[in-house]
Amino acid sequence: MSADKFSNPVVRWIDHRLPIFSFMDHELNEYPTPKNLNYFWNFGSLAGVSLVIMIVTGIVLAMSYTPHVDYAFQSVERIMRDVNHGWLLRYIHMNGASFFFIVVFIHIFRGLYYGSYKAPRELLWILGVLILLLMMATAFMGYVLPWGQMSFWGATVITNLFSAIPFIGDSIVTFLWGGFSVDNPTLNRFFALHYLMPFLIVGVVILHLVALHRFGSNNPIGIDPSGPQDTVPFHPYYTIKDFFGLSVFLTLFAAAIFFFPNFMGHPDNYIPANPMQTPAHIVPEWYFLPFYAILRAVPDKLGGVLAMFGAIAVLFILPWLDRSPIRSGNFRPIFKIFFWVFFADCIALGYLGGMPAEGIYVVLSRVATAWYFLHFLVILPLLSVIETPKPLPQSLSKSVLGGSAMAGAASAVKEKV
């Protein structure tokens, strides 16, 4: 079809039989992208780069790691001290997990604010939540591998979550452990699964991209591009913007690796695992803290576990909770306020998850947990009914070029939906 696009005859020959070059040209070069994307739209590609960094460093770390309870801790220390550049590879992998979550959390809040989950991007959003779940499972199992105190007790507490399931809970936990406590079989299978799951993530990411390219990116205005005048080709406009964002990201990443490599870790994980003694204050990695706070806020075992998983599950149905036809929070004055309250609520949950479960922290955790669910289950559905949105610009170009024709566009969008 488009084989004549390429001047190189070899490329033409291949493309005629395997249209890989046409595909790349279509999806990465001429791919029409809204011309008004801001820097929050960098975080998707940053997440992709993070995934690649994690897979590459993970594969080389696996070449020196021993998944056995007697050797795991030592093999990690050997990577740190004896393996050539091992310290660097491990610090990249370790901090890379944190940076991956930072990037993904910003990516998610971007989607929440600009309504990127709304029609026709519901499946795109759902695939994204699925990626988040897979990332959480992968990160959890990866944290177990160094077999320090936090590894061991984190694994114990998280696997014990499943014992809350009525009747079959204990059998499930025994099944997960391959024994009667977290032990060598557990470490072995966690290593196998930790190696497998990133490739599952790659698979879902591909689906995520297919769904994205079906309708193209959402944008800060939240209305669809009305024609070629509203879009620019992905290359070079957004490739260069993504590369600039990437260089900022890598600068911060390198600063963490070289100057604060253990800032986001926990010192107790440099103590070898001891199944006879729980550390006085165990906390999960920072990116799990909001969910951990929700788990502890509910004074019932099963209830706490359900609330924690519910906090993710509610994201799956978000496209059907927020029925407002206006995508972008810029044009929703009340939503905008509640968005920032929700953002503060998530930060508060993260803080509370790191505090001991006593006194005022318990009360605050309960309030913050209640607000988390209230936001999704009550406020968003209610707002979509009672809120009067601001008038939308008539087109992306007008909004960029400062056109004055703003009237009547809100109703136009409503008609479209």
Added chain:
Amino acid sequence: MIRSPPIKCGEGKMAKTNTSKQEDTQVDGRRRDFIVVASYAMAGIGAAAVAWPLIDQMNPAADTLALASIEVDISKIDIGQSITVKWRGKPVFIRHRTEDEINTAQSVELSQLKDPQLDVDRVSNPKYLVMIGVCTHLGCVPLGQKTGEIKGEYDGWFCPCHGSHYDSSGRIRKGPAPVNLEIPPYTFETESLIKIG
């Protein structure tokens, strides 16, 4: 299960056939449906049979299952002292309780308990409390074994992970844990030797 027309590929012919032939094909269609359903079912059973070893390999292996038992000499535990031994990869608490602790444990009303159980049902010799030292909430090891550790509001054990308080009989009194600390199977071999498992 009757489809109409019953067989798609025969559609062209069907138009020309008479009624009796149509009935024949309907019977054929039902037979064909049966064959289809039966083969799907067989394929499903086959797939499940292949999947089972792949899943079941994660359950405890034979050597893990071989229920190890241990013997513990308790003669050296003074009154008010506790020791922790390892059984099946888990800590087991053995406490030589004081008179005070025994009295408090025995005098608690069942109505005050979240998981009602009499103290006498939790010990074979009231002086020695033997239980698995794993919090029934999410599996941490409660504090209270060593002198100076926090023993919680009921002078027993306290789980630092999520704040469960256990009394001097190891029963849950406050916090998120749903049930009392578990009692392992054990017997007194002699007065000062117990066999756990």
